[in-house]
Amino acid sequence: MASKVRRGKSFCVVYLVSGKQKWETYKTESEADARISEIAEKKALGNFVPPSPRTASEFLVEYVDVYGTVKWRHSTYSSNTSLIRNYIDPLIGRWKLGDITTKKMDSYFTKLKSQPAVQHKGCNNPGLISDRNIYEINLLLSNAFSKAVDWEYIGKNPITRNACPDRVNTKRGIWTPETAKTALALCTDMNLLACMHLAISCSMRIGEITGLRWQFISFGDVENNYDNAKLQIDSQLQRIAKESFEILDRKKSQIRFVFPTLRDNTSTMLVLKALKTKSSERTLWVPPTTAAILYNIKSQQKALKSIFGDEYQDFDMVIAQSTGRPLEGGHISEVFSKLIADNCLPKVGFHSLRHLSTTVKLLISRGDVKSVQGDTGHSQAKMVTDTYAHILDHNRRTMAKKFEESFFNSSGLDESPQEVSAEQVIALFANYPESFEMLLKILGTNRQLIDRMCRNRMV
Numbered sequence: 099m100a101s102k103v104r105r106g107k108s109f110c111v112v113y114l115v116s117g118k119q120k121w122e123t124y125k126t127e128s129e130a131d132a133r134i135s136e137i138a139e140k141k142a143l144g145n146f147v148p149p150s151p152r153t154a155s156e157f158l159v160e161y162v163d164v165y166g167t168v169k170w171r172h173s174t175y176s177s178n179t180s181l182i183r184n185y186i187d188p189l190i191g192r193w194k195l196g197d198i199t200t201k202k203m204d205s206y207f208t209k210l211k212s213q214p215a216v217q218h219k220g221c222n223n224p225g226l227i228s229d230r231n232i233y234e235i236n237l238l239l240s241n242a243f244s245k246a247v248d249w250e251y252i253g254k255n256p257i258t259r260n261a262c263p264d265r266v267n268t269k270r271g272i273w274t275p276e277t278a279k280t281a282l283a284l285c286t287d288m289n290l291l292a293c294m295h296l297a298i299s300c301s302m303r304i305g306e307i308t309g310l311r312w313q314f315i316s317f318g319d320v321e322n323n324y325d326n327a328k329l330q331i332d333s334q335l336q337r338i339a340k341e342s343f344e345i346l347d348r349k350k351s352q353i354r355f356v357f358p359t360l361r362d363n364t365s366t367m368l369v370l371k372a373l374k375t376k377s378s379e380r381t382l383w384v385p386p387t388t389a390a391i392l393y394n395i396k397s398q399q400k401a402l403k404s405i406f407g408d409e410y411q412d413f414d415m416v417i418a419q420s421t422g423r424p425l426e427g428g429h430i431s432e433v434f435s436k437l438i439a440d441n442c443l444p445k446v447g448f449h450s451l452r453h454l455s456t457t458v459k460l461l462i463s464r465g466d467v468k469s470v471q472g473d474t475g476h477s478q479a480k481m482v483t484d485t486y487a488h489i490l491d492h493n494r495r496t497m498a499k500k501f502e503e504s505f506f507n508s509s510g511l512d513e514s515p516q517e518v519s520a521e522q523v524i525a526l527f528a529n530y531p532e533s534f535e536m537l538l539k540i541l542g543t544n545r546q547l548i549d550r551m552c553r554n555r556m557v
Contacts, residue, residue, distance in 0.1 A: 100137045102130050113137060115148045122149070140253060149196020150251035155187050157195050157251065161242045167346055171374070172338040175346060181235050184216040185227065195246065200256045203239070207232060207262050229263040236262040271446040272453050284441050289417050289425060290433045292395055295388040297451035301459065301474045302382075304427040304448055305334035309370050310416040315384075317393055324389035330381050333370045335424055340367050357413065357424065368424065392416065 100113035109130035111122045124130040140146035150157070162182070166175060190198070190206055210232050215224035240257040247255055273281070278298060285291045296302045296310070310329065318326035333354045343353070354370040373379055384392070395416065402420055403410045411422035419425055427448075434448045456474055 100134045102127075102134060111137070113148075120148055145253070147247075147250045147253040149194070150246070152195045152251065153191060154193045154195055154198065155191030157246060158182055158186065158191075158242060161245055165242075165245055170346075171352070172342045172346060172371070173336070175342045176339045177234070178238055181231070181238055185210065185213070185231070185235055186239070189213075195251055198243075198252070198256050200258055203256045204258065204260060207236065210235065211263075232263055270450050270453060271444060272450050272457065273444060273446055275454070275458060277444060278451070278454055281437065281441070281443055285437055287433055287437075288391070288395055288398065290430060290437065292388075292391050293417060293430050293448075294434070294451060295391055297448065298455045299385045299388045300329070300382045301452055301455040302331065303334070303452060304430060305336055306331050306373075306378075308415075308417050308425055308427050308430065309333045309335035311414045312396065312416055313414055315392060315416065317389055320393065324384070324386040324393070327384040327386065327389035328381055329384055330379075331373070332379055334373055335368065335426065336371050337366050337368050337426065338371075340365055343367060343369075355413075368426070 100111050103110045103112055104127075105123070107125075109124050109127050111124065111130050111133045113120055122133060124133060137146060152160075162179060166178060170178065189209065190202075193202070210227055213227050215227045215231070217224050236257065236259065240255065243252065243255045243257050246252045278294075282291065282294060282298075285294065293304070293307050296307045297304070302310075310331070311333075314330040314332060316326075316328050318324050318328065352372045354372060357368040357370075359367060399418065399422075402422075403412065406421070409421070413422055413424060415422070415424045417425050417430070431448045435445075437443070438445055452474070
């Protein structure tokens with residue numbers, strides 16, 4: 099059992115761990131008494147864990163090495179280790195793991211809100227750390243301390259969401275179909291035009307577009323307006339840190355291809371990576387208009403190969419520079435922004451074209467979420483319904499209006515035929531002359547129908 103010992107103005111809680119005395123110091127007697135009660139209760143339940151002598155920094159090194167290198171992808175590894183290096187180690191790295199409490203962590207997150215963001219190259223005034231970064235730090239530490247509980251370093255996870263700002267997803271602007279068609283008509287850059295078409299008609303992400311290779315495209319029946327043209331998405335283009343590539347050697351199987359670097363002193367590398375989830379690997383049917391643009395690009399690349407010869411670096415990329423090397427998503431976004439600025443179009447990000455695509459497909463399919471999910475590559479249908487609930491609500495509003503018209507605004511649910519005056523019939527044919535022509539054709543070829551109508555009228 100634990101005992102209490104007074105030392106000057108402090109109070110110590112003493113108990114045995116593996117035959118050795120463990121001392122914990124508290125400022126007040128009430129805190130010491132509460133700790134003794136906690137130890138007794140947890141020992142009775144069999145889940146007492148003595149505080150670890152490790153510092154937070156030492157624990158996080160172990161956490162990254164044991165857990166992060168196994169579970170994280172390259173981009174996640176880079177971002178999480180950057181958060182630890184810039185915002186966690188400098189502030190709480192020296193804290194003893196066993197001394198970290200929920201109150202201390204709440205104070206830490208409160209302090210983070212007034213911390214300046216780390217200045218990166220090309221950014222002179224980064225301002226304060228963003229709410230999004232604080233949210234990501236909270237998520238990272240919550241998972242890390244959960245592992246500390248599993249590894250029996252601490253008794254409970256001290257992280258809560260109380261002191262952390264909510265993650266607010268900024269609502270992206272989105273073009274109307276008319277604006278998108280105007281932009282397509284104004285675009286003269288063939289690579290950008292193809293990217294826009296693939297985002298709009300095939301709901302593809304920018305990394306999927308720039309990582310698309312010719313071996314995964316079938317033009318179908320070219321002579322018959324590219325009937326049955328389709329493509330397969332199996333990888334994405336991404337720039338990753340060389341450091342993460344070397345450390346995550348277990349995950350090199352995710353890397354389909356490494357593009358040769360132009361300079362040896364760079365810290366990053368361009369790769370073709372496996373997609374994040376299996377559901378993202380999908381086959382898409384390509385509309386003829388989009389297929390024709392891709393066919394045109396393939397013809398242009400063939401001409402470039404004949405001009406440059408061996409100097410052309412043929413990586414089989416659909417979206418490529420004149421030398422054959424891939425074009426990155428950042429470049430496509432820059433050219434897209436220039437198209438918007440030059441033509442005074444509403445400002446949107448390139449990714450909004452994918453949202454436009456999903457919106458249009460939900461509307462024309464009347465809310466067929468599963469079919470749309472097959473195109474977008476979302477891992478769950480719920481992700482589509484959560485993100486695009488406003489589109490499905492549009493159909494429900496329409497249904498409510500139709501119900502109002504058919505139920506409340508009707509004269510009743512009596513399905514018996516109503517008397518129609520000759521004036522109403524004449525007015526109907528005047529407004530819809532095509533229906534009158536159709537009726538004449540039907541009556542002219544069906545004498546029995548005319549006789550039956552006459553008999554019914556006489557009765």
